[in-house]
Amino acid sequence: MGTGLMMGRRLLQVLATIAVMTCALPAMAQEQPKTGGTLKVRINADIRATDGLNRDANTDTVLHHIFETLVAYRADLTVGPALAESWTVSDDGKTYAFTLRDGAVFHNGDAVTSSDVKWNWDRRMDPANQWFCIPFFDGSQGLKVEQVATPDPRTVVFTLKAPNALFLAQLASVQCNGWVASPKNVGADGKWLADSAIGSGPFTLKEWVKGQYLALERFADYKPVKEAPSGFAGSREAYVTRCASWSSPTRRRRKPRCLPANSMSCPILNHRVPRKPSRAA
8 A cells, every 4th residue: 555545544533533522522622520430431342452562543542541652643733742741852953851640650659760761762763563653753753762861760862863753643643652561561572461451541450351341440549741732732631430341343333423512422532521421432
């Protein structure tokens, strides 16, 4: 398949995601927050895996709440904070120093460190793992990350071969989803442990019965970034206690449409739950 066609499809997927989020957010923003309860959602197929390198749309929908990226897109398509609360750029435009969010911990209680970020980066950039975004960072398309350094536990520094204005945008890309996972998800043989999902996001994977349902549970020790929520960036405070998703491959597919203003689905769990949520038609 040609590169142009692939990029075109990726762009359409991004625009579709933004459209769904945009049509649902304004009405929700007017509601007062309500916490607790279980949000039940039906998806058209089970997720592929809990390893972010083996993904599809349904997998992304779920893993987005378990893992976090360094930075993410705001609703206006600017790049905002996520796992990294701030960053600086050198005068020559080649060095990006990210400061990790204060108090960020993995679901097993381990602190998230710059070494964890580097470990994930090295794993993704290993050709053996076939991350399809490698060409965006290895110089094949101009942008090349030459080095990732960890001067202290909360600082990770990316050095580029040459200045490139696309670097932050590529890091935030929902098509690449450079999630930071705990190295303890991987065994001594370098393979992802079956059903392991130790992330730093606002929800943990509580249960997964393959082909039937999975359940996410609010992570009590999650400390969101201080910026207001916008798109995939900013505060991702969880308002529901539990989210249960049922997969139904045989269910008749419906035409895509914007969600009603008083309904929610897992992709925007960090936003406020309406006072009286109704069932989508």
